[in-house]
Amino acid sequence: MMKLYYATGTCALASHIALEEAGAAYTTDRLDFKTNQQNSPDYLKINAKGRVPALVTDKGVITETPAILAFIAQSFPNAKLAPFDDAFAFAQVQSINNYLCSTVHVCHAHKGRGYRWATEETSFADMKRKVPETMSACFALIERDLLKGPWVMGEQYTICDPYLYTISGWLEGDGVDLAKLPGVVAHRKRMQERPAVQKVVSEEKALAA
Amino acid sequence: MMKLYYATGTCALASHIALEEAGAAYTTDRLDFKTNQQNSPDYLKINAKGRVPALVTDKGVITETPAILAFIAQSFPNAKLAPFDDAFAFAQVQSINNYLCSTVHVCHAHKGRGYRWATEETSFADMKRKVPETMSACFALIERDLLKGPWVMGEQYTICDPYLYTISGWLEGDGVDLAKLPGVVAHRKRMQERPAVQKVVSEEKALAA
Numbered sequence: 001m002m003k004l005y006y007a008t009g010t011c012a013l014a015s016h017i018a019l020e021e022a023g024a025a026y027t028t029d030r031l032d033f034k035t036n037q038q039n040s041p042d043y044l045k046i047n048a049k050g051r052v053p054a055l056v057t058d059k060g061v062i063t064e065t066p067a068i069l070a071f072i073a074q075s076f077p078n079a080k081l082a083p084f085d086d087a088f089a090f091a092q093v094q095s096i097n098n099y100l101c102s103t104v105h106v107c108h109a110h111k112g113r114g115y116r117w118a119t120e121e122t123s124f125a126d127m128k129r130k131v132p133e134t135m136s137a138c139f140a141l142i143e144r145d146l147l148k149g150p151w152v153m154g155e156q157y158t159i160c161d162p163y164l165y166t167i168s169g170w171l172e173g174d175g176v177d178l179a180k181l182p183g184v185v186a187h188r189k190r191m192q193e194r195p196a197v198q199k200v201v202s203e204e205k206a207l208a209a
Numbered sequence: 210m211m212k213l214y215y216a217t218g219t220c221a222l223a224s225h226i227a228l229e230e231a232g233a234a235y236t237t238d239r240l241d242f243k244t245n246q247q248n249s250p251d252y253l254k255i256n257a258k259g260r261v262p263a264l265v266t267d268k269g270v271i272t273e274t275p276a277i278l279a280f281i282a283q284s285f286p287n288a289k290l291a292p293f294d295d296a297f298a299f300a301q302v303q304s305i306n307n308y309l310c311s312t313v314h315v316c317h318a319h320k321g322r323g324y325r326w327a328t329e330e331t332s333f334a335d336m337k338r339k340v341p342e343t344m345s346a347c348f349a350l351i352e353r354d355l356l357k358g359p360w361v362m363g364e365q366y367t368i369c370d371p372y373l374y375t376i377s378g379w380l381e382g383d384g385v386d387l388a389k390l391p392g393v394v395a396h397r398k399r400m401q402e403r404p405a406v407q408k409v410v411s412e413e414k415a416l417a418a
Binding site for chain 2 (some may be wrong): 059064075141
């Protein structure tokens with residue numbers, strides 16, 4: 001059985017939802033970031049990067065959200081979470097998930113994790129101040145070009161949806177004006193109506209309480 | 210026929226090499242970053258993000274390096290550039306390319322593109338000073354855990370190889386001590402012996418001259 005290592009409030013939520021949508025048999029292990037559990041010797045043996053998510057499979061560990069999401073989609077083809085039989089359509093799915101990972105998540109991370117890329121408190125404050133601007137720009141592009149509706153890729157729900165949902169959940173905290181993002185807000189509501197999303201979100205909340 | 214938009218000295222080199230390795234029929238169009246051509250109205254119609262690479266196919270445009278690389282691998286299966294028939298092995302390829310994209314390239318970008326995430330000159334200088342440390346840490350992980358040898362994934366050359374080669378080409382400029390990275394250095398030399406790499410590198414240099 002697979003095991004997902006996650007922490008509440010992180011991008012690991014996307015993989016958690018995808019496992020549930022796929023009907024996978026899996027367990028979870030919640031790391032406590034407040035006690036820096038992601039950098040404990042035991043966890044570093046699982047993921048030397050000290051990050052979540054990490055998915056333990058019977059063949060080994062997978063890290064990086066877009067890779068985990070694609071693995072889930074490919075392992076559970078009946079759930080139709082990615083168009084593996086169409087190289088161009090699959091590339092579009094991957095392109096959106098890579099944008100979320102390497103640009104959008106990175107912009108968000110400058111709010112609280114500036115120490116990854118700088119040393120001075122003044123730099124951290126400067127980075128933090130810019131987050132509303134960078135996240136608004138990212139989501140303006142998502143609203144205008146990437147989110148086809150009703151789901152990210154159009155009529156078919158894919159592994160892009162739990163990932164966008166996860167990151168769009170950070171927008172209020174990042175100081176982004178949601179009034180300019182009606183499509184993103186509608187997508188979020190649509191996601192919250194899905195049983196898999198409700199189950200995973202309430203489970204993460206209950207464990208965090 | 211496909212067309213790759215690239216700029217010299219950028220991560221687009223990885224996609225350029227992969228197209229050549231795959232034996233694809235393609236043309237290229239070189240953007241001049243010095244004149245900000247990537248943000249010209251004509252190019253923004255192709256890639257609204259104002260970045261390279263962008264691969265124009267007969268079905269539409271693909272952006273984001275890991276997505277382009279996987280598309281090339283899937284479109285030219287005879288070149289065996291990714292193990293699409295093995296979900297776990299493919300996830301490992303994707304995981305490495307996502308790490309290069311969302312962590313390693315992002316660390317490097319803080320040297321010269323701090324304006325993406327901050328506003329003050331003092332912050333840019335602070336970010337720049339930290340690049341040798343962050344890039345050294347990324348490549349210590351690559352050397353120890355990710356690069357199996359002789360190629361990234363082991364005996365089989367994959368889409369991870371041109372991507373690692375591209376980013377490892379930035380190490381001297383990023384102030385990283387190559388003496389601690391014998392595996393990465395050997396990989397670079399191995400890459401430079403490949404006809405596809407020699408052809409693409411000399412072509413990009415000739416056009417840049």
